[in-house]
Amino acid sequence: MKGHDPIPDHSTRELIKSRERRSLLMFGITLGLMIAGVVVSVFLAACFGRMNIPDAAVFQVILSRLGPYQASDLDPSWMVVVFDIRLSRICLSALVGLALAVAGAAFQGILRNPLADPFTIGVSTGAAFGASAAIFIGLGADQVFGLGLLPLAALGGALAALFTVVALARVEGRLRRDTMVLAGIVVSTFLSALISLLKALDEESVSSIVFWVMGSFQGRGWIHVAFALPYTLVGLALVLAYARELDLLSLGDTQAGQLGVDVNRVRMRILLGASLLTAAAVSVSGVIGFVGLVVPHLVRMTIGAEHRPLLILSGLLGMMALIWSDVIARVVLPGGEELPVGVVTALLGGPFFCMLLKGKKEAVSLD
Amino acid sequence: MIETASLHCGYGDHEVLRGISLEVRSGEMTGILGPNGSGKTTLLLALAGVIPVRSGTIRLAGRNIRGQRPRWIARHVASVPQRSDVSFPFKCLSLVLMGRYPYVDGWGRYSARDLDAAVDAMEETRTSHLAHRLIREVSGGEAQTVTIARALAQETEILLLDEATSNLDVARKIEVFDLFAEKNRAGATLLCVMHDLNLAALYCKRLVFLKEGRVALDGPTVEIFNDRNLSEIYGTQIRVSAHPVTGAPQAHFVPRGNCAPTDRASSESVSGGGKC
Incomplete structure (x- = not known):
């Protein structure tokens, strides 16, 4: 603008461009490390379990099932335990971690609220209620048929909760983010009460409902992975397709609109994608808290707020977070009993989140 | 070129604009003035297509904006809001690059051309040294200048400024308005909502006064001021x-x-x- 700029123009430009190239390289390296971290986590997590199987044998079993590697002298029961019980459960927890973390990042961006996640806006509780209602009317009774319908009921509950919250939050034709969080709390409190009511009315399936509310991977297998996978992939595709729009929407509707985003349409699609991810996760594992809240927060603090890298790295970190939370849930109790994984994530994530909240408050008061 | 004909807009039961007919030719730098609540900001929001038109029409570049895609509008009109709250740790450069959203491909990628436009805009507003700082870590005035850079990066014919410089110090205010005047001489059409009467009279050749959602006065500054x-x-x-x-x-x-x-x-x- 004026001639007294201390730095010559071309060098500033080169500096900016080289820093951009460097941050792209850093993202590439981080991405590679995180993918490696997920793979290593899968193998290591498979070594933990009630049955005492040598680590080398665990790796041999996994490799023999994955590729042409032939393991000769392995105990057939090891094959079943490692592959069908442990590995399926690890893959499921990775899938759920991915879905919850990406959904959390998406909800946070769209609500412009770093503290929002599938629970704050009632989608998780909606899914859990859908499942509980299905159990109550007897859909969960049949082992094969019920398994197919329960997650669908969870999906229906999630979407119903989402649209209720959206309808409640729509003031004069516009969605307001603060009203939406408030509406989410109202809806999820109400649905939690309804779940408790169902629990009281139908004492026989209390344990089944507790499973939905606390979240667990106990007794889950490949069939659950197969059910959750397509929903997760569709939800992931929807959210990732609008990653750039999420950046702009996190500035608010008005500015996003001024910058050319078709606000109402894009927002509904992102909300749908994120709900699909939540429903897929809740339908196979129940309500698992804090993953969708803490994981995106950590990633954002490290690499910044741009949603393209944020969503991808949050997904990978979410996978690792839930794989290891489930390992803790499996082995932490001395008697061989299992904790619901939702207890582990809440115990780990709760204090951590308080720390974030505290730090955030201080930062705000300094402004 | 901006044309509105008996434009009505509002929120809920409250009708803010009550029949605004205005014609701003290409290359004009016009100040929009008026008391609080007279509809200045609402007019700019309507022109940017972010609030619906209740009745009447808005034409930009010869086309009625009703039914136009938001991206099309954003390639013709850039807005600088009064203030911009950013809840997340974005880099200043990322925010300026958002001005290139109307030009991104289907994958949402910014091209080398987009990066150049963003850096140009930051150099014009003398914010390029902030490029890799987080928006939360710069001062309010610097953040506002970054928002101005974002609007310039949009490379639009029309610029809508809503109190664009109200939280800048006097020197920066003059500097930024000198830049706007320069853009105007290069052919840009500017509509500036302002509270500062004197700044408006200093830079705008034409003034439009709004009062209670209507045009109260419209004419060359020297005649009506x-x-x-x-x-x-x-x-x-x-x-x-x-x-x-x-x-x-x-x-x-x-x-x-x-x-x-x-x-x-x-x-x-x-x-x-x-x-x-």
Whole structure:
């Protein structure tokens, strides 16, 4: 603008461009490390379990099932335990971690609220209620048929909760983010009460409902992975397709609109994608808290707020977070009993989140 | 080119714009003035297509904006909001790059051309040293200048400024408006909502006064910026005199009752021997 700029123009430009190239390289390296971290986590997590199987044998079993590697002298029961019980459960927890973390990042961006996640806006509780209602009317009774319908009921509950919250939050034709969080709390409190009511009315399936509310991977297998996978992939595709729009929407509707985003349409699609991810996760594992809240927060603090890298790295970190939370849930109790994984994530994530909240408050008061 | 014809807009039961007909030709730099609640911001939002038109029409670049895609509008009109709250740790460069959203491909990727446009805009506004700082870590004035850079990066024919410089210090204010004037000489059409009457009179050749959602006054600054019009619109006594350097009309507010507590001699010399 004026001639007294201390730095010559071309060098500033080169500096900016080289820093951009460097941050792209850093993202590439981080991405590679995180993918490696997920793979290593899968193998290591498979070594933990009630049955005492040598680590080398665990790796041999996994490799023999994955590729042409032939393991000769392995105990057939090891094959079943490692592959069908442990590995399926690890893959499921990775899938759920991915879905919850990406959904959390998406909800946070769209609500412009770093503290929002599938629970704050009632989608998780909606899914859990859908499942509980299905159990109550007897859909969960049949082992094969019920398994197919329960997650669908969870999906229906999630979407119903989402649209209720959206309808409640729509003031004069516009969605307001603060009203939406408030509406989410109202809806999820109400649905939690309804779940408790169902629990009281139908004492026989209390344990089944507790499973939905606390979240667990106990007794889950490949069939659950197969059910959750397509929903997760569709939800992931929807959210990732609008990653750039999420950046702009996190500035608010008005500015996003001024910058050319078709606000109402894009927002509904992102909300749908994120709900699909939540429903897929809740339908196979129940309500698992804090993953969708803490994981995106950590990633954002490290690499910044741009949603393209944020969503991808949050997904990978979410996978690792839930794989290891489930390992803790499996082995932490001395008697061989299992904790619901939702207890582990809440115990780990709760204090951590308080720390974030505290730090955030201080930062705000300094402004 | 901006044309509105009996434009009505509002929120809920509250109708803010009540029949605005306005024509702004390409290359004009027009100030939009008026008391609080007169509909200035609403007018800019309607022109940017972010609030719906209730009745009447808005035409940009010869086309009715009803039914146009938001991206099309954003390639023709850039807006600088009064203030911009960013809840997340974005880099300043990322925010400026968002001005390139109307041009991104289907994958949402910014091209080398987009990066160049963003860096150009940051250099023009002298914010390029902030490129890799987080928006939360820069001052309010710097953040506002980054928002201005974002609008320039949009490379649009029309710029809508809503109190774009109200939280900048005086030197930055003049610097930024010099830049706007330069853009205007290069062919840009600017519509500036302003509270600062004198800044408006200094830079805008045409002024539009809104009052209660209608155009109260519209014309060349030198003709309409006078004691009588200003006093009537703002409902307080205002005197106008020429700017000592540029000769542009400048408004002076007259306190009710007594004069400012200066000694009588200097007070008389300032008011030119007037009644006060």
